[in-house]
Amino acid sequence: MDLAKHWRLRHARYRLEGQRNRLTGEVRFPPAPPHPGEAEEIWEPYVLSGRGRVYSFSIVRQPPEGFEDQPPYLVALVRLDEGPMVTAQLTDCDLDQAAIDMPVEMVTRRLRDLGPTGLIVYGYKFRPMVQR
């Protein structure tokens, strides 16, 4: 079922909640426990804007188990505006539309379906920035 494993990551997965260092202002994602010697309260929860640019991308055509219904799908490294880089799928994006440096924004989508007795895992993907 993996219930607790996905539940405890919900803030990061659903709204891209990372952490900001109260002293230096550094933003990190994903959130992590304090390093040895670091005070726990140094890092406060911080919701990232969800905007960034594609650092690189590829198309998965030989999927791992659990993703057989999805290929071909775009995966990318996205450099977020606040500095951290994340790995995620690109969505609402044609295969030939993806490009390095393309502006993207985060959306919440289904990541995978763990089957009849499991969860449907939701989380962040990125789509080409919608002009407003």
Place this chain on the structure above:
Amino acid sequence: MRHVYIIGTGATPVGEHWDRSAASLAVEALNSALGTIPAARLGALYVASALSASLHAQSQIGALIATAAGIPGIEAVTIEAGGASGGVALRQACMAVASGAVDLAAVVGVEKVTDVLDARREAALALATDADWEAIHGVTLTALWALLMRRYMHEYGYAADDFAPFPINAHANGVANPHAMYRFAITADKVRGAPMVAEPLGLLDCSTAADGAAAVVIASEGLARELCAHPVRIAGSAVATDTLALHSRSNPLWLAAAAQTTTTALRSAHLTHGDVQVFDVTDPHGIAAALALESSGFAERGTAVALAREGAITPKGRLPLATGGGCKARGDTVGANGVYQIVELVAQLRGQAGVAQVDGARVALAQCMGGIGATVATHILTLD
């Protein structure tokens, strides 16, 4: 610390061994490495395997293989560090012998991957990525290398075709390796025309995961002189880690653990970069070999692909690579790759590498990595 020597090597052919178990492959390789040395003389057995627990629902394969080899009771342990498992296991054996804790140790790398279908194998390989922040997005190891390849092309102005010399060299060399899975040459046209696996990586720039086992026997100096006419010294040995997730690194195109282990291993061998005459690195794709060479200090950033194009990675070049066929032509035995590397480089140093022989090779470097370099093991082999 005492000097450490390789006194025996053995390997099974790499391929689809439908009729063989992991234990049967491992014992064949071990027996071949031991030769006339009784297995009972071994003080410790280090078994490297990346996927046994996940694909075969079997842990403790150290005990399994010790039993199959007829030496139950021996100190045996399983080492898992993804594609670095073989090198990390060798490092444990080196430390055991160098410290004086044991005089004779064996390292066996074994992988049995063809018992399951492709999707399950891809998922097992993807266990080497970060489960919560990479694998959950459907990213495979191949896709992560593809992301790096595209970025590398973008930063340094290469085309996908420029990476073709890596698989072409691997296949040309694999012809001479009796253990290699693919013993035939390929052309640039074939590489270019291959279907895509994960753009910009095509099928002929992707290794094939396959079954196989390789073994080496490690001895102290005294025993090495007694038991072996042509021992090869392990002059440098190092393991280091990097962030598990690729996206956590300040420069994803830099494999910090490759850099660190190469520096450490060369320093302990009292050698410099220019002394190394033959290489084997984790090279499931050309981009992996390129980044390994650059991060390890054997090529400037952005130049390894150009060097390959100029022929530097062939047995006659300055940086001979994959002389046993590499992951691409030997076949990718994942956790056993690091041990196959040693078997092939020992053959190089003994002048037994056939048409892939590097003339006069006396110093070799073996480097294997888990995931995208999250664990890296680097060893320097020398003739005394």
